[in-house]
Amino acid sequence: MALALAENVISNSIALDIEGVTHRYDLDGRDLQVIDNVSIVIEPGEFVALLGPSGCGKSTLLRLAAGLETPTTGRVLEDGRPITAPDPDRILVFQDATLFPWRTVRDNVAIGLEARGLIRELEYRIDEVLKLVKLEGFADVYPHQLSGGMAQRAALARALVNDPKLLLLDEPFGKLDSLTRLRMQNELLELWKSAGFTALLVTHDVEEALLLADRVIVLSDRPASIVAEVRVDRPHPRRRDDAGLVALRRELLEKLGISHDV
Amino acid sequence: MSAAIEDTFGGTGRRSLALPVTGLWRNGLFAAGTWLLASAVTYGLPDVITWGATELFAIVTLAGAILFVALSLTVHRLGGVGRTLVHYGPWFIVLGLWLAVWEVLTAKLGWLPKPFFSPPQGLLHVYVTDWERLLICVAYTGRLWGLGFFSGILVGFAGGVALGWSKRFAYWGMPLLKLIGPVPASAWIPCTFFLFPTTFHASIFLVALASGIPVAILTAAGVGQVNRSFYDVARTLGASNRFLIFKVAIPASLRNVFVGVFMGLYYSFAVLVVAEMLGAKFGLGWYLQFNTAYSAYANVYAALIIMALICAGLVRLLFVVRDRLLGWQKGIL
Numbered sequence: 065m066a067l068a069l070a071e072n073v074i075s076n077s078i079a080l081d082i083e084g085v086t087h088r089y090d091l092d093g094r095d096l097q098v099i100d101n102v103s104i105v106i107e108p109g110e111f112v113a114l115l116g117p118s119g120c121g122k123s124t125l126l127r128l129a130a131g132l133e134t135p136t137t138g139r140v141l142e143d144g145r146p147i148t149a150p151d152p153d154r155i156l157v158f159q160d161a162t163l164f165p166w167r168t169v170r171d172n173v174a175i176g177l178e179a180r181g182l183i184r185e186l187e188y189r190i191d192e193v194l195k196l197v198k199l200e201g202f203a204d205v206y207p208h209q210l211s212g213g214m215a216q217r218a219a220l221a222r223a224l225v226n227d228p229k230l231l232l233l234d235e236p237f238g239k240l241d242s243l244t245r246l247r248m249q250n251e252l253l254e255l256w257k258s259a260g261f262t263a264l265l266v267t268h269d270v271e272e273a274l275l276l277a278d279r280v281i282v283l284s285d286r287p288a289s290i291v292a293e294v295r296v297d298r299p300h301p302r303r304r305d306d307a308g309l310v311a312l313r314r315e316l317l318e319k320l321g322i323s324h325d326v
Numbered sequence: 327m328s329a330a331i332e333d334t335f336g337g338t339g340r341r342s343l344a345l346p347v348t349g350l351w352r353n354g355l356f357a358a359g360t361w362l363l364a365s366a367v368t369y370g371l372p373d374v375i376t377w378g379a380t381e382l383f384a385i386v387t388l389a390g391a392i393l394f395v396a397l398s399l400t401v402h403r404l405g406g407v408g409r410t411l412v413h414y415g416p417w418f419i420v421l422g423l424w425l426a427v428w429e430v431l432t433a434k435l436g437w438l439p440k441p442f443f444s445p446p447q448g449l450l451h452v453y454v455t456d457w458e459r460l461l462i463c464v465a466y467t468g469r470l471w472g473l474g475f476f477s478g479i480l481v482g483f484a485g486g487v488a489l490g491w492s493k494r495f496a497y498w499g500m501p502l503l504k505l506i507g508p509v510p511a512s513a514w515i516p517c518t519f520f521l522f523p524t525t526f527h528a529s530i531f532l533v534a535l536a537s538g539i540p541v542a543i544l545t546a547a548g549v550g551q552v553n554r555s556f557y558d559v560a561r562t563l564g565a566s567n568r569f570l571i572f573k574v575a576i577p578a579s580l581r582n583v584f585v586g587v588f589m590g591l592y593y594s595f596a597v598l599v600v601a602e603m604l605g606a607k608f609g610l611g612w613y614l615q616f617n618t619a620y621s622a623y624a625n626v627y628a629a630l631i632i633m634a635l636i637c638a639g640l641v642r643l644l645f646v647v648r649d650r651l652l653g654w655q656k657g658i659l
Contacts, residue, residue: 130562152564162555166577166654176563178573206654226563 077108077262078142078153078229080129085138086287087124098124100287101138108143108229111256111263113273115316116283122266125288126232129264130156142230152176154230155223159238161215163207169218170194170203176226186225193221196255213244217251224255231256233265237272249275253300270316274309275302282319292319353415354398360422361391367426367434368447374436377624379454383447387425394418444624452628459613464632466608467598470526474533474601475594479587482538486545486586490579491571496546503546507539511597515604525605532604536597537590544586548579581655584648591644595637 087099098121106112114122127133128140131150140147142154155176163172173190177183194200197217207215216236223231236252237245253276256263267273273280274296282292294312296302302309369384401408425446432438432445453460488495489503511532518528552575560574576583602611610629617625 127558130558132558132561150561150564152562154562156558156562158555158559160555162553162559164556164574164577166580166652168654175560175565175573179560179563179565179569222559222563 076227076229076260079108079144080104080106080230080262080264081139081141081144082106082125082129083139083141085125085128085135085140087121087128087133088136097287099135100289102283102288102290103138104281104290106262106264108262109260111265111276111278113265113267113277113280114283115267115270115273115280115320116288117285117320118268120283120286121288122283123234126156126234126264126266129230130154130232132156152180152226153228154232155226155228156232156234157216157219157223157236159235161207161212161219163210163215163218163222165207168204168206169199169210169221172207172218173222173225175222180226189225193225196224197221197251211244212240213248216240216248220252220255224259227259228261230262230264233263235267236265238267238269245272250301252276257300270313270320271304274312274316275304280312280316282316292316349402351398351401351412351415353412353419354394354401357415357418357422358391358394358398360419360426361387361394362422364422364426364429365391368429371430371434373433375433375440377433377440377445377448377451379447379451380433382454383429383450386450387422390422441621441623444627448624449628449631452625456625456628459608460629460632463608463610463613463629464636466606466612467602467610470529470601470606470609471533471594471598474530475537475590477530478534478536478538478594479541479590481534482541482586482590483545483583485538486542486583487549487571487576489542489546490549491575500546503539503542506535507543511536511600512603515600518604529601529604529606532597532601533594537587537594540589540593541583541586544582544589545579548582549575551582552578581652584644584652588641588644591637591640595633598633 082102082104085099085102086097089096089098102125104112114125116122124133128135129147131147131154134140134148147154163169164175167175170190173193174183174187177186177189191200191203194203197220199214199217199221202210202214202218207218210218220236233252237248240248249272265273265276277296280294280296281290282294283289284291294316296309296312298306298308365384365387368380368387373380397411401411404411429445429447432443433447485499489499490496514532514535515528518531519525522528522531556574556578557570560570565574598609599611599614602609603615606612610633613629614626617623617629
């Protein structure tokens with residue numbers, strides 16, 4: 065009974081275990097190794113950031129966690145069960161909003177519910193999440209009429225309407241202007257706190273990682289392997305000029321091979 | 327002074343477009359003039375070559391001239407239709423001139439001789455005397471074209487989706503499609519005689535083939551070009567293969583599909599003549615061949631004009647359908 069209760073409490077998030085994963089692609093007959101023996105344990109409800117240079121294989125880790133691909137060797141587990149296929153419990157948000165241009169914002173958000181045949185029962189959720197991401201006035205607008213930040217919000221809404229237990233974010237704010245990015249980072253943090261999902265964020269922005277994550281994992285250049293792991297024990301909301309964060313930032317930049325006076 | 331100069335030089339052309347609310351439609355009057363000229367030439371000059379319908383054509387062009395006079399006074403009260411008429415004003419002027427020149431060169435001077443050239447009155451004569459047969463031909467051709475075109479684009483679309491979606495389909499299907507694609511319709515006639523129970527079925531097949539192949543090729547290309555991340559997004563959101571095909575691949579490639587349908591429409595019209603070689607008793611294609619054989623070129627031209635008008639009408643209709651289905655593109659293109 066107590067166990068069942070405990071399961072209920074944590075049911076809006078999952079644990080993700082990446083166990084000794086190595087991954088290779090076959091590019092025109094050329095073998096390309098992108099991930100080299102990476103192991104990460106992520107607790108339910110934790111916010112983890114993967115930090116590393118562009119093209120180092122971070123995105124591939126997310127694709128593995130989403131179930132879009134299976135690792136060459138090693139295992140990826142959700143709550144102890146191997147991940148073999150995509151599942152709406154684990155949703156990937158891309159750098160580009162990748163909204164379907166032929167659907168309005170509302171119909172884009174509805175995709176997950178439609179695909180799972182839940183649109184009848186859960187249609188009211190669409191308006192809820194649109195309000196959550198502050199797009200309630202843009203439900204019937206087509207994606208090309210949205211700004212970059214609004215499109216990315218719509219993409220977030222499209223993920224959140226499915227109540228994901230694991231949100232995989234692939235540089236979701238990478239193409240936004242810096243002001244919009246700051247605002248979106250705070251909004252994401254609010255959503256994470258209220259919804260309680262596990263979050264795995266891929267970024268090459270050191271500040272973004274430090275502002276948002278409980279834990280920052282630094283990856284090397286391709287093939288990606290873990291260089292360092294830093295726990296960020298600061299309460300939210302965090303300030304950019306917080307002395308502890310500034311020290312961490314310097315440490316992380318050094319780990320990435322860049323001295324802080326750059 | 328300078329205002330007056332601008333008026334005399336720039337005014338004529340501009341006034342025809344920016345219509346003053348209560349003014350006169352000047353191009354309408356010019357059009358009335360050229361149409362009256364065509365009428366006068368037709369009625370006044372003697373026919374060197376007899377074509378028939380001389381007086382009728384003079385009356386029709388005179389009626390046109392009167393209509394333009396009436397329109398030049400009232401066009402600004404006709405709203406949208408009026409604006410369209412005004413837009414095509416210069417065309418009406420040239421059309422009247424063209425009718426007059428055409429009439430003179432053929433019937434009146436005989437420089438362009440019978441039977442190779444027909445004056446407009448000759449075409450009118452055909453419509454007046456042979457309208458019953460032409461109507462039946464339009465109906466027959468409509469049935470053949472409708473059955474052939476719609477079955478063709480349906481099969482072409484389904485095949486194109488399969489080719490673009492499935493690697494195995496593409497492996498076997500693409501080379502076949504590339505081989506079949508360039509074969510002219512007439513080359514199929516021997517096989518179709520053997521394969522189909524009646525010549526009518528064979529004709530439908532030829533029209534379907536001509537319209538289906540471009541649709542298949544462009545649909546396959548469209549489905550193949552769909553942004554991969556659309557599929558990734560849909561899959562992580564729980565989409566089945568069925569959802570990926572019908573809700574992602576097809577809507578994403580619809581623009582290409584329509585290019586294919588437009589091409590198929592033109593090809594299907596081009597192939598009608600060949601298709602109606604196969605033992606048809608009526609039909610515009612049949613009418614063309616029959617009259618070519620008898621050197622009745624006026625009838626040929628008359629039927630060609632009907633075909634061209636029908637084809638243009640269908641293209642217009644297809645644009646309406648496309649704009650409705652692809653309304654989301656407004657502002658992108």
